[in-house]
Amino acid sequence: MIDENCIFCKIANGEIPSKTIYEDEDFRVILDLGPATKGHALILPKDHYNDVYELPEDLTGKAFILAKKISLLLKKKLNCDGLNLIQNNGRTAGQTVFHFHIHVIPRYHDDHQHIGWNPQEISQEELEEIQKEIFES
Ligand code: 5GP
Numbered sequence: 001m002i003d004e005n006c007i008f009c010k011i012a013n014g015e016i017p018s019k020t021i022y023e024d025e026d027f028r029v030i031l032d033l034g035p036a037t038k039g040h041a042l043i044l045p046k047d048h049y050n051d052v053y054e055l056p057e058d059l060t061g062k063a064f065i066l067a068k069k070i071s072l073l074l075k076k077k078l079n080c081d082g083l084n085l086i087q088n089n090g091r092t093a094g095q096t097v098f099h100f101h102i103h104v105i106p107r108y109h110d111d112h113q114h115i116g117w118n119p120q121e122i123s124q125e126e127l128e129e130i131q132k133e134i135f136e137s
């Protein structure tokens with residue numbers, strides 16, 4: 001299903017032109033308009049899902065297999081030194097376009113980008129509490 005008000009639906013289905021580097025019946029892969037680095041690509045399903053919570057399992061599997069394929073393609077063609085796969089869900093996590101997408105970001109020794117977090121200190125007891133909260137019902 002397509003959302004009439006969604007820009008990524010329009011891009012994914014070819015209504016708005018984009019710099020496409022791969023396409024199949026389920027996905028279009030485009031170059032990001034505000035790239036972190038040379039070759040920063042976005043994997044877009046052609047159907048509209050807001051985020052990973054909504055994405056059906058079969059497409060989730062296909063999306064991550066495609067992420068691997070695009071990673072190998074970018075490594076081969078652009079000769080990058082590393083690569084980040086990033087997938088944001090929700091405003092708090094940095095999502096700005098609410099149509100599921102995976103960022104494929106080639107990294108270069110001198111790219112001056114910082115993709116990361118500030119590691120917090122945590123005790124074994126605190127880790128155990130969290131483990132219980134998640135793992136035990
Ligand atoms: P998010 O922050 O939601 O994970 O990522 C959204 C990404 O989409 C950003 O990296 C932004 O640069 C990119 N973007 C937003 N609008 C457009 C557009 O119209 N075309 C393309 N190619 N990229 C876009």
Ligand code: ZN
Nearest residue numbers: 006009048099
């Ligand atoms: Zn959409």
